């Protein structure tokens with residue numbers, strides 16, 4: 175496993191050299207560190223550059239022209255690591271609140287998990303030297319997220335986390351829109367929703383000894399609102415997918431009818447084989463459009479595959495069966511002035527089934543580095 179440790183820095187001159195040394199003593203020999211510095215006025219970047227000489231090609235620095243926030247630094251670091259073929263990316267702060275001694279434990283858990291969270295809120299974990307108020311905020315924020323997002327994660331805001339390449343690809347880095355504490359919440363929630371295997375390992379979190387905190391208190395308040403935004407984003411995403419899926423289905427129906435008209439009406443070919451052929455062609459068209467458009471957030475860079483195409487056709491058949499069943503049941507059990515009302519209900523039910531099967535089976539959990 176090729177590990178990249180990503181450390182965002184802004185004015186961490188007092189910490190960075192010691193941290194780099196401490197990290198290198200615990201990571202595997204092929205592990206590397208990337209510092210993402212935003213032109214720190216205290217010369218953090220220069221210290222990293224000098225230190226780099228000691229660790230030939232294992233210590234890298236990404237220098238950005240101005241302060242852009244820790245979340246954006248992590249995102250850029252993740253993208254950098256993925257491009258360079260790293261299998262796992264460990265995000266940690268430079269201020270020693272994230273003690274390097276936990277790295278071996280995080281790495282061990284990475285063998286059978288996609289995401290390993292350094293957690294202050296599981297048994298054995300904790301926050302040192304924190305006031306009662308700050309403890310309350312941490313616990314309260316996590317309970318709030320757990321309740322609203324309905325995911326079994328305890329430490330939502332912690333930033334000492336190990337992300338496998340697979341998890342980052344499932345989450346889709348370009349889909350992450352929040353910053354500050356909310357960034358951690360959004361990443362974790364999306365990982366959970368993408369079906370990543372997540373675990374939390376206990377860490378003790380001390381306050382920084384050197385330097386000052388750069389996280390404005392307003393970010394905490396912002397996070398409270400962002401949790402709703404994250405929740406709604408997902409719902410909106412589902413609605414958008416459903417609309418696109420419906421349009422795709424409509425296009426497929428047009429293709430089906432035009433082909434049927436040409437082959438059965440114009441060319442005089444037998445209806446049943448023509449109908450089956452139309453089903454395959456329109457189904458294939460739907461599969462390709464859904465892959466590249468309706469579910470582009472899930473599929474990303476992945477190519478269309480025969481297996482998923484076959485699954486999609488099975489899903490279409492399942493939808494058709496539900497359509498016929500609902501239509502028939504309605505005609506048999508209700509008085510309807512027109513049969514097409516039953517057929518319309520059947521189509522709607524079939525479409526929902528087809529959509530759910532597509533979303534949660536056919537297009538679920540495919541690589542998604544390309545979003546939106």
Ligand SMILES: Nc1nc2c(ncn2[C@@H]2O[C@H](COP(=O)(O)OP(=O)(O)OP(=O)(O)O)[C@@H](O)[C@H]2O)c(=O)[nH]1
Nearest residue numbers: 182183184210212242243244247267268387388389
């Ligand atoms: N590249 C970059 N790094 C940043 C920026 N702001 C903060 N950081 C780094 O992000 C990490 C976390 O920042 P802190 O200020 O410690 O924030 P925090 O840990 O959430 O808050 P505290 O608990 O108060 O320390 C540290 O390594 C910072 O140097 C930024 O704008 N750009």
Ligand SMILES: [Mg+2]
Nearest residue numbers: 267269271382
């Ligand atoms: Mg800190």
